[in-house]
Amino acid sequence: xxxxxxxxxxxxxxxxxxxxxxxxxxxxxxxxxxxxxxxxxxxxxxxxxxxxxxxxxxxxxxxxxxxxxxxxxxxxxxxxxxxxxxxxxxxxxxxxxxxxxxxxxxxxxxxxxxxxxxxxxxxxxxxxxxxxxxxxxxxxxxxxxxxxxxxxxxxxxxxxxxxxxxxxxxxxxxxxxxxxxxxxxxxxxxxxxxxxxxxxxxxxxxxxxxxxxxxxxxxxxxxxxxxxxxxxxxxxxxxxxxxxxxxxxxxxxxxxxxxxxxxxxxxxxxxxxx
Amino acid sequence: xxxxxxxxxxxxxxxxxxxxxxxxxxxxxxxxxxxxxxxxxxxxxxxxxxxxxxxxxxxxxxxxxxxxxxxxxxxxxxxxxxxxxxxxxxxxxxxxxxxxxxxxxxxxxxxxxxxxxxxxxxxxxxxxxxxxxxxxxxxxxxxxxxxxxxxxxxxxxxxxxxxxxxxxxxxxxxxxxxxxxxxxxxxxxxxxxxxxxxxxxxxxxxxxxxxxxxxxxxxxxxxxxxxxxxxxxxxxxxxxxxxxxxxxxxxxxxxxxxxxxxxxxxxxxxxxxxxxxxxxxxxxxxxxxxxxxxxxxxxxxxxxxxxxxxxxxxxxxxxxxxxxxxxxxxxxxxx
Numbered sequence: 001x002x003x004x005x006x007x008x009x010x011x012x013x014x015x016x017x018x019x020x021x022x023x024x025x026x027x028x029x030x031x032x033x034x035x036x037x038x039x040x041x042x043x044x045x046x047x048x049x050x051x052x053x054x055x056x057x058x059x060x061x062x063x064x065x066x067x068x069x070x071x072x073x074x075x076x077x078x079x080x081x082x083x084x085x086x087x088x089x090x091x092x093x094x095x096x097x098x099x100x101x102x103x104x105x106x107x108x109x110x111x112x113x114x115x116x117x118x119x120x121x122x123x124x125x126x127x128x129x130x131x132x133x134x135x136x137x138x139x140x141x142x143x144x145x146x147x148x149x150x151x152x153x154x155x156x157x158x159x160x161x162x163x164x165x166x167x168x169x170x171x172x173x174x175x176x177x178x179x180x181x182x183x184x185x186x187x188x189x190x191x192x193x194x195x196x197x198x199x200x201x202x203x204x205x206x207x208x209x210x211x212x213x214x215x216x217x218x219x220x221x222x223x224x225x226x227x228x229x230x231x232x233x234x235x236x237x238x239x240x241x242x243x244x245x246x247x248x249x250x251x252x253x254x255x256x257x258x259x260x261x262x263x264x265x266x267x268x269x270x271x272x273x274x
Numbered sequence: 275x276x277x278x279x280x281x282x283x284x285x286x287x288x289x290x291x292x293x294x295x296x297x298x299x300x301x302x303x304x305x306x307x308x309x310x311x312x313x314x315x316x317x318x319x320x321x322x323x324x325x326x327x328x329x330x331x332x333x334x335x336x337x338x339x340x341x342x343x344x345x346x347x348x349x350x351x352x353x354x355x356x357x358x359x360x361x362x363x364x365x366x367x368x369x370x371x372x373x374x375x376x377x378x379x380x381x382x383x384x385x386x387x388x389x390x391x392x393x394x395x396x397x398x399x400x401x402x403x404x405x406x407x408x409x410x411x412x413x414x415x416x417x418x419x420x421x422x423x424x425x426x427x428x429x430x431x432x433x434x435x436x437x438x439x440x441x442x443x444x445x446x447x448x449x450x451x452x453x454x455x456x457x458x459x460x461x462x463x464x465x466x467x468x469x470x471x472x473x474x475x476x477x478x479x480x481x482x483x484x485x486x487x488x489x490x491x492x493x494x495x496x497x498x499x500x501x502x503x504x505x506x507x508x509x510x511x512x513x514x515x516x517x518x519x520x521x522x523x524x525x526x527x528x529x530x531x532x533x534x535x536x537x538x539x540x541x542x543x544x545x546x547x548x549x550x551x552x553x554x555x556x557x558x559x560x561x562x563x564x565x566x567x568x569x570x571x572x573x574x575x576x577x578x579x580x581x582x583x584x585x586x587x588x589x590x591x592x593x594x595x596x597x598x599x600x601x602x603x604x605x606x607x608x609x
Contacts, residue, residue, distance in 0.1 A: 124314065
């Protein structure tokens, strides 16, 4: 498969084209009838996700080439971690979709692991809490603040039945060293990271039910951006982030940056076209 | 009178506080006191404790979002800032330094080792010599200096042989999982699960006859020198490894064994990455997220970074901790 060879418009232009549609869609939720009319309008006309899908397989850069060994590491991690796809399938998720959300994080993990002393940050978090150290950890580069928010939102959105173990730390009560220690131990465990990812998708599905019927590629762009930028943010903010190029390898923030969701989409399409 | 009691008590407390570090030979130095709201940056730091003198330079962050600002602490101890973007020079010394994010279950890199193996007769061709044929090679590993090779072969009679390129051979049973080689490559152990040979034609019947062995296979360790250790229940076997100085450690049943002898016990799970044993084997320390504890019972706030180094034939453990949420403290202790 060579999706890199088929070049058309730069990817970010297509997303920029879509954003106004999505923004209208989200704003209309709040204005009742007008929203419904606009929704109908959008779905009667050639829908944005259809427009989007036409371009889905035509873009560059070739992320495989750009990220080199870090890309290979990310691919191998998924290929060798058959248990991840099995677990996601058993739990009713599309593994390609779910793993596409975190695929850029695997690249990032590979590029950082040799350069960040994680242990010290773990110690700071356990001893002094989130205000002192809130850092990305593990394969999916999840922060303790993200984990805690997932735990809280599972309770808040009555989604806890499926993930009782995730909220066992009583996230709505005051934190102790023991609770923070347990959260770090979980985040260092690949299985728990996968559970947090599943829970993230469930919460997103619940928060954004209006996206249930759009094309998976479009939904993925929104979900992966939300994962990267903060899913608790308002939809227009997440959509503004969709075009932003903020992802880079390693520690040098001055290096070339790419769109997080674009990398997710690249992986997703490459899996689908296999 | 009351005042006298208080003064006497105070005197003893101060005396104890002064003497404790003196007894253990601990050197303690406050490197910096962070300002209000300052926290250590995640990656813009450089703590080179293995250097003599140590190189310590780091960046702190205060505020968030657009209000975020940085303070930079140089190796001379001088603090500059606030700045909107920290100067990379503060951590440049560490730019090419690979940090040791110790991974407990690291697998050996066997890339390119096929050239040493002859799949036809299960022999090893190494340094111009042929070892075998012993059957089918099912597991192998090579020392870091590529001077020693260890392998396990399955013979035509379905027996397993653990051998190396110096002519040592040991019969083993069970399912071999990992060959662990000492840093100098001269010795190794194989971790085996269960006591039944899974390749034995009668293995299935034996498993049916012994469901406990099938469901809960115990862990055994076979040395290339012929020593055998175990059985350890799988649930309580944690890890086995060689220290950088070549001492062999087994961590099972909450007990740490050094070269086969009990060294100490821990009351909670500790990663092997958080256990330090001196080159002489006479001293040890272990840490969790809260404290680092020593053989003599002394303990300190858990380190953010730690190094075991040998200077002028003497071992030292050097570490940095953050105390009282603001004091970055450097420790150096004979070890």
